[in-house]
Amino acid sequence: MKTEKAPSYFDMVYAVTASIPFGRVTNYGAIADFLSLGSARMVGWALNKCGHLSIPAHRVVNRKGELSGRNQFPTPTIMQELLEQEGVEIKDNKIVDFKTHFWHPGEYLKLEEFIR
DNA sequence: GTTTTGACGGTCT
DNA sequence: TAGACCGCCAAAA
Numbered sequence: 112m113k114t115e116k117a118p119s120y121f122d123m124v125y126a127v128t129a130s131i132p133f134g135r136v137t138n139y140g141a142i143a144d145f146l147s148l149g150s151a152r153m154v155g156w157a158l159n160k161c162g163h164l165s166i167p168a169h170r171v172v173n174r175k176g177e178l179s180g181r182n183q184f185p186t187p188t189i190m191q192e193l194l195e196q197e198g199v200e201i202k203d204n205k206i207v208d209f210k211t212h213f214w215h216p217g218e219y220l221k222l223e224e225f226i227r
Numbered sequence: 228g229t230t231t232t233g234a235c236g237g238t239c240t
Numbered sequence: 241t242a243g244a245c246c247g248c249c250a251a252a253a
Contacts, residue, residue: 120249140236143248150248151235159234160251173235180234 120148124157127216131170134197135214136206138174145216159183169193176209 123146131137139151148154151174158168158180169190173179181190181204191201200207 138236139234143235148249150250151237152233152247153235153249155234156232156250157234168234171234174237175235178234183234 120146120153121157121160123148124154125161125166128158128161128168128171129166130216130219131167131214132219134199134212136170136172136176136194136199136209136212137214137216138172138176140174141213141216142171155180167193170197170214172206172209176206178204178206 124142127137127142127145139154142154143149143151146154154171158171161168168180169178169184171180178190178194178201181187184190191204194201194206199212206212
């Protein structure tokens with residue numbers, strides 16, 4: 112039996128994404144680097160699989176601040192709508208002042224909390 | 228078992 | 241400054 116088995120990056124991405132504070136956004140590379148996944152694609156791929164879960168995946172965007180995964184949502188506008196409700200202004204499916212709303216994973220979290 | 232795709236990022240030209 | 245290429249790891253066909 113697996114007792115001390117580290118959770119899959121799949122589970123880590125969920126934890127980090129679900130830990131994004133209200134009104135904040137982050138990018139795939141930040142999560143990938145925080146979890147030491149080595150590739151931002153893993154994050155996007157994981158979120159794609161978890162697209163059916165109730166996690167604030169709309170707060171995760173690509174490095175350019177674009178709502179890349181909006182197409183995976185029930186509606187391509189739900190992502191923008193949710194972000195606007197959180198006080199994040201969206202322009203042409205892109206986040207305005209992305210770096211201003213940018214949130215660094217681990218800023219209030221500890222990687223140890225996930226790798227335990 | 229091999230090949231292609233995928234909600235990306237960084238570096239090079 | 242902008243555009244293009246490669247690299248990362250994993251899953252599905």
